[in-house]
Amino acid sequence: MRDEATGTKGKLRFEGVEKAFPTKDGEYKALAPISLDVEERQFVALIGPSGSGKSTVLRLVAGLEERTAGEITMDGDAIFGPGPDRGMVFQDHALLPWMTVKENVLFALDCNPDGRDKEEREKAASEYLDLVHLSRFADQKPSQLSGGMKQRVGLARAFALDPRVLLMDEPFGALDALTRGVMQTELLGIWEEAAKTVLLVTHDVDEALLLADRIIVLSQGPQARIKADMNVPFERPRDQDEILSSKEYPELHRELLALLREEIAV
């Protein structure tokens, strides 16, 4: 991949990161100073009560929001503004409805040609659609696809720029349980191949345990902080059935739920 030359692959560092939003009744301090190191190629799940600032963390890394204090670096360089080295999968898929499925993926490549001509970009777009098994739907409009398929296009679009870090904000939150399961398995497969750093926001404890190497639990805002930082011990490549039937699973599941419940109980 492109970044192999520099030897870095999406190491993220948060140092005393704060974010305050201006509101009508003064500042809302969403995040307390947060410090966190994410290893390259690590899959990190962010979990926490709604309003705890999970999306904010992601948007700070994406460069869609500016931190009010502290520093976020990727492979040593401070993050300022968005860039193609960080791919975003939006919660509501955010596909452009006037473009076909393929054009949506191609659009990412057109914005970042990186020396590739039109033909090469077309080819790349087709390959990424293939990766998410949507080649057959290349010429359809997003409105003709199911929710799971739309989210797969979103995934293909994010992967198409071969980012060092993949940011996913509750990507499967709106899907039914069955589709979600399929999507999780698919993501697992793609990620284990590509091995990128991932920040995944989820409210689903099972999803976090199945996918992540590490789970960060955020506390209720304002001034949300990291309440727990947990390693997920399961071997890779992972198998959902094996994980569910492992002896650690129920304990981890219980622990996470207890942590979340503490935050939600007011």
Add this chain to the structure above:
Amino acid sequence: MTTSTKTETTRSGGAKAANSRTKSSGRPIHPAVLFAVLLAAFLAVWEAAVRVGLTSSLMPPPSLVFTELVAALSNPFYIASANDAGIGIQLGTSLLRVLIGFGLAMVVALPLGVFLGTSPNLSKAVDPFVQVLRPVSPLAWLPIGLALLRDSQQTAIFVIFISAIWPMLLNTIAATNSVPKTYLEVARTLKASRWTTMRRIIIPAALPNILTGLRVSMGVAWLVIIAAEMLIGGRGIGYFIWNQWNNLDIANIIVAILLVGLVGIMLDRAFALLERRFAYEG
């Protein structure tokens, strides 16, 4: 933007109501058949009223209107003198004025609207101007057009320009202003340039509403041209109607009204097609 959709909904709503009514009575009548029956009844009553002498002597029977219509359409494009020309020439002249005025309005309103729509503060600053000027009848601008341009032809176009500009400007501002934030964030995360964002995100996202504005503008322009031409004179379907009134030729006025209506429908349908072409399901 609301005017056209409103008529649209009432029309289909009315048709639905008629359907359910006929269904419940157990004898479904096709709307086209019903239309033919209503038209025939209307024409019969009209013809009878004129023959019996219930109307003013100026009122022509529908049969005469039909004869005049056939006559007008049999030679629509003749030009005898400045004012004496075929109905096709008259309509074409009006249409050309409308298209020029409308086109000029587009050249100003679309870029301005996109610009204002993407700069919320500026668009708020401009809003009072628009709010004050928009409700003014375009005909009130006619003397100003004459004073500015000192030419009746150009003034007609100026009046069309003024009347067409508001709906398209307001719709373009609103449409670009309400492009969903996530689409713009997609552009930002992909590092799309300003120009790419404009061309591939903002414009296609706003286009359906912009086209609705154009459609409303065209409707207004086609309404206004008749009145403007009546005041300005010369060639054109508006002055043609006025002239027929001076000749007390009501049959030809009715012919003109019918054709003005048909051209209006065609213009509206053309924009409706465009709207459908660029619509998307978000």
